[in-house]
Amino acid sequence: xxxxxxxxxxxxxxxxxxxxxxxxxxxxxxxxxxxxxxxxxxxxxxxxxxxxxxxxxxxxxxxxxxxxxxxxxxxxxxxxxxxxxxxxxxxxxxxxxxxxxxxxxxxxxxxxxxxxxxxxxxxxxxxxxxxxxxxxxxxxxxxxxxxxxxxxxxxxxxxxxxxxxxxxxxxxxxxxxxxxxxxxxxxxxxxxxxxxxxxxxxxxxxxxxxxxxxxxxxxxxxxxxxxxxxxxx
Numbered sequence: 374x375x376x377x378x379x380x381x382x383x384x385x386x387x388x389x390x391x392x393x394x395x396x397x398x399x400x401x402x403x404x405x406x407x408x409x410x411x412x413x414x415x416x417x418x419x420x421x422x423x424x425x426x427x428x429x430x431x432x433x434x435x436x437x438x439x440x441x442x443x444x445x446x447x448x449x450x451x452x453x454x455x456x457x458x459x460x461x462x463x464x465x466x467x468x469x470x471x472x473x474x475x476x477x478x479x480x481x482x483x484x485x486x487x488x489x490x491x492x493x494x495x496x497x498x499x500x501x502x503x504x505x506x507x508x509x510x511x512x513x514x515x516x517x518x519x520x521x522x523x524x525x526x527x528x529x530x531x532x533x534x535x536x537x538x539x540x541x542x543x544x545x546x547x548x549x550x551x552x553x554x555x556x557x558x559x560x561x562x563x564x565x566x567x568x569x570x571x572x573x574x575x576x577x578x579x580x581x582x583x584x585x586x587x588x589x590x591x592x593x594x595x596x597x598x599x600x601x602x603x604x605x606x
Contacts, residue, residue: 410454410458411453412450413446413485415488419492422434428593429581437487441487444483448476448480456477468557482558490571492598493597495601500599501516512545520594522547523569524587527573527586527590528587533573535550535570536549537563539566568602
């Protein structure tokens with residue numbers, strides 16, 4: 374009887390193994406085919422919170438990065454999971470943004486825009502590379518004319534939003550978008566490849582400048598990372 378039980382149990386174990394192996398293999402293959410769902414990551418700030426002073430104060434930078442940007446990251450990843458969105462990168466989300474929820478649109482834009490914004494600034498600013506200087510002159514007549522037009526776009530954006538310099542084909546263009554929209558969205562007010570972006574939401578400047586958005590815009594040019602802008606060309 375003991376031998377019979379042993380053989381019976383061995384047979385059952387073998388059968389169970391034969392059934393289980395294909396299931397595990399199928400799951401692994403499915404995971405490989407689908408891949409891990411893309412999620413946004415909050416990159417480390419490339420400088421200290423106080424590094425952009427006196428243009429942008431330490432407290433504003435801390436709140437902006439640690440609270441606002443972090444919230445966009447969390448909210449868009451929650452929406453990606455809830456809506457079962459499977460894409461390879463952020464550009465794919467923006468390319469098809471019209472088919473996603475408003476939560477995805479707002480927070481994907483907020484997550485990407487801020488990451489771009491941090492990179493577009495540098496303590497003390499930087500010198501404008503020759504190729505970028507030539508491009509600005511060719512498209513706007515001079516750097517000062519570019520600066521004036523960009524400042525008008527930033528100051529003229531009613532409510533919250535962003536001012537942008539974009540490349541559209543062989544031309545450079547200036548404009549703005551509301552809320553957290555960006556030029557990568559097919560239905561955005563301004564479309565193209567972003568070269569430079571300025572956040573004109575009040576939380577970006579209100580602690581230091583209160584309602585003086587124009588002063589914030591004027592001073593912001595002192596910390597632009599023009600080398601980064603040139604790289605986007």
